[in-house]
Amino acid sequence: MLKPKILRTTIFRLAAVYVAYFAISVGALGLIAYQSASFMLNYRLNANVEKGMTTLKEAYQKGGLQRLIATVNTRENHRHGSALFYLVLDRNGKRLAGHLSVTPSRSGWSEMTYIEDEGDGDMGEVRILLKSLGDGVRVAVAGDLEEVSDYKEAIFIGFLSAFGAVVALGVIGGLGLSLALLKRVETIRQTAEAIIAGDLSQRVPVRGVDDDLDRLSQTLNSMLDRISDLISSLRQVSADIAHDLKTPLTRLRRGLEEAQAQVHSADEYNARIESAIVHVDEILATFSALLRIAQIEAGTRRIGFRDVDLSAIFSTVAHAFAPAAEDAGKSLRYDISPNIRFWGDFELLTQMMANIIENAVTHTPKGVHISVRLRCEDGAIIGVVSDDGFGVPSEEYERLFQRFYRLERSRSTPGNGLGLSLVKAVADLHSVRLDVRGANPGLEVYMRFPA
Amino acid sequence: MRVLIVEDDAETAAYVIKGLCEHGHFADHASNGRDGFFAASTGSYDVAIVDRMLPAIDGLSLVRQLRGQGIGTPVLFLTNLGGLDDRVEGLNAGGDDYLVKPFAFSEVMARVNALARRPAITAAVTVLRCGDLEIDLLKRSVRRGGCRIDLQPREFKLLEFLARHVDRVVTRTMLLEMVWDFHFDPKTNIVETHMSRLRAKVDRGFECELIRTVRGAGYLLSAQA
Known part of the structure; x- marks a missing residue:
């Protein structure tokens, strides 16, 4: 299952592209090395041949034909490594000295194939420089081209194997890398599959290497x-x-x-x-x-935002609930600074205040004093609704805003436990910070409207 | 009164039509927006009750097109439960009132009555009367039988609303919306407590009670026995 997949992994493709580029550069490097090496080898061969010719020329000039022949013989007898071949011809074309087995037909540079005397008659190639030294004496100096081609072949083979190694190692490395990465990606994928299948407790394993x-x-x-x-x-x-x-x-x-x-x-x-x-x-x-x-909570209601008179909302709501509070044997007082304006949704803010005040009126014992206050404080608008009733245990504060949450003692009173959830939703929509505090005794709902 | 009801839900439509007929009104029914528009564009109805969600043409477009043709038949929108922005959209499109489903028939009836007899020009009215009760809208003063009654601003607004709909039932929800601008339903008896205070001031010591409670429906200001 992994094998066909591995060729389709990103990392394998990256590795393949990288290996291809690397192989191309190795090839290019080989070509350049091959070219410059063959140029250098040819150059050295030519230089050697020319040097040999110069030596023979000097010998002929100093000691005539005899010295020339002696020099050729000496040189030929002490041949070592990449030695040169020589040939001395007289005016009739007769061979006077030297073992070069072929006779060049024209003066200057030429290349010829010869058959080796000794051994099994291998073919060889030489580069020959033929020069006339005067009096019809012609001298040929030849360098073995086989050495050059041997070197070139060695370089070619070297780079070819390097190229092969690069490709092979690259493919192996790419496969290895892909396999390793595929395994990790596969675990992530399997985790996701498990989650899709319904097991939300699954987590992607972390190796702890922070990569x-x-x-x-x-x-x-x-x-x-x-x-x-x-x-x-x-x-x-x-x-x-x-x-x-x-x-x-x-x-x-x-x-x-x-x-x-x-x-x-x-x-x-x-x-x-x-x-x-x-x-x-x-x-x-x-x-x-x-x-x-x-x-x-979906937050789409912001389109209804206007510049609203928050003071008016507070007074209207407080005023609306005051008689009902009185009838229930409670008192509702308000202290609202006038003309405090706020950017928000009139209807929702009204309902928020109504729910908070209603909550205070409904869930308090007879005889409590409910107070509604609104004022500007250091550029922020602070709204407070407090009562001096039983209050709420502090560990319950957080849960007051949960849907359907009702205190034990409120279970018998009418209500659905959604009033304060709506308050919270409206406050969040308006970025109003909403806090519930103990008021010693009683409860205080504290609203801080953003300036 | 001729009422057009444009509503695709047959059961709701039948419920409203039956109620209207029982109250002695004529009701026509259109089950989609297009039929509703053609029927309404005759202009022969006193009130149109239009559902927001309709096949063919939706309620908003229907009313916009009606208003575009210069037909001013009062429109009562029916909106679905919890449609938070529906009211504003409906009023902007040219609707006159709205009602959230599900509703009690008494609520429909009260609102249809209020819309049908909405005076075309209200600016000319400066004094509202009901029996020996006299409300001066300019001086914002109330007298009954020659005696001055001191009302708080909200109580005045409440009485004014009742007086503007004299002899017609106004529901608790209508009062919440029009007097307090509360477009939700508080659990607390806000309307009842304010109403009882208003009654204490307006009716106490007088032989005839002007403000009456209509059980299961709402309130009524009337001088008729």
Whole structure:
């Protein structure tokens, strides 16, 4: 399964491209080395031949034909390594000295093939310089071209094997690298597959070497943590919704069942139907509140933002709830600085204030004093709604804003536990910092509106 | 009164039509936007009840086109539960009022009545009367039987709204929207507590009660016995 895949990995493709480039450069290097080496070898051969010719010329000039022949013989007898071949001809073309087996036909440079005397008659190639030294005496000096071609061949073979090694090693290395990387990528992929299949607890293994893949894995893992947090909160919310809607629906059903079984007069039926309608309205109100919170949390409501008179919102809401508070045996006082303006959604801010104040009015004992304050402080707008009731245990503060959360002692009072969730959603939409504090005694909801 | 209802949900439409007929009104029904538009463009209706979500032409476009043709039939939009921006959009498109589904028929009836008899020009009215109650909108003063009644600004607004709809039922939701600008439903009995204070000032010591509670529907300001 891995094999065809490996050829399609990024790293293998990269390695292949890299190896190809490297091989091309090795080839180019070989070509240059080959060219310059053959140029150098030819040059040296020519220089050697010319030097030999010069020596013979000098010998002839100093000691005539005799000395020339002696020099040739001496040189030929002491041949070693890359020695030269010589030939001395008289005016009739007769060979006077030297072992060069071929006779060049023209003076100057020429190249000829010869058959070696000694040995098995191998063919050889020589480069010959033929010169006339006067009096019809001609001298030929020849260098063995075979040496040059041997060198060239050696260089060629050397570079060819280097080229082969580069390609082979490159392919092997590329495969190895791809395999190693593919394995790590494959683990990431398998983790993702497992998560897709539903196991959200899976995490990408981190090798602890802090390389790029490790960092990628860590980022993926934190993303997965976040997602699983979100999903579990979503699950929680869904479960809460199901539970909190089931309860009133069950109550409704029980009521209707009882009505069917026990009620006889039309008036009684009417009363039962009315109570059923009240239950249904409660359920609808819960749905409506949930949808509203969801819409606010989606953040699209910012299009409704205007320059609003926050003081007016505070006073209107406080004023609206004051008589209801009074009737419930509580007092509601307000101290609101006028003309404080804020950029926000009038309707939502009104509802936020209504929910906070309503919460204070509903969930406090008789005789408490509720206070609503709004003022500007160091450029920030501070809103406070406080009461001197029982307060809330400090460990519950965080959970007050959760959907459907209700304190134990509030379970019996009407409400759906969504009021403060909506407050939180509106506050978040407006970047209002919302804090719940103990007020010694009682509870204080503190709002800090951004300037 | 002739009412056009443009609503694709047959059950909702039947519910509203039945109620309207029982109250002695005539109701026509169109089940999609196009039919609704053709029916409404005759201009022969006193009120149109238009659902926001409609096949063929949606409610917003329908009302925009009507207004574009210069037809001023009052329109009551029906919007879905939780449509947060629907109200503003609907009013901007030329709607006159809105109602969130699901609704009680009494709510529809009260709003249709309020829309149908909305006076074309309100600026000329400076004094509202109901029996021996007299509300001076300019001086913002209230007298009953010659005696001055001191009202707080919000109580005045409440009474003014009742007086503008004299002899018609206004619902609790209408009052929340129009008097307090609250477009949500508080659990607290805000309307009831304010109303009882207003009643104490307006009706206490007088033989005839002007402000009445209509059970299951709302309130009514009326001098008729």
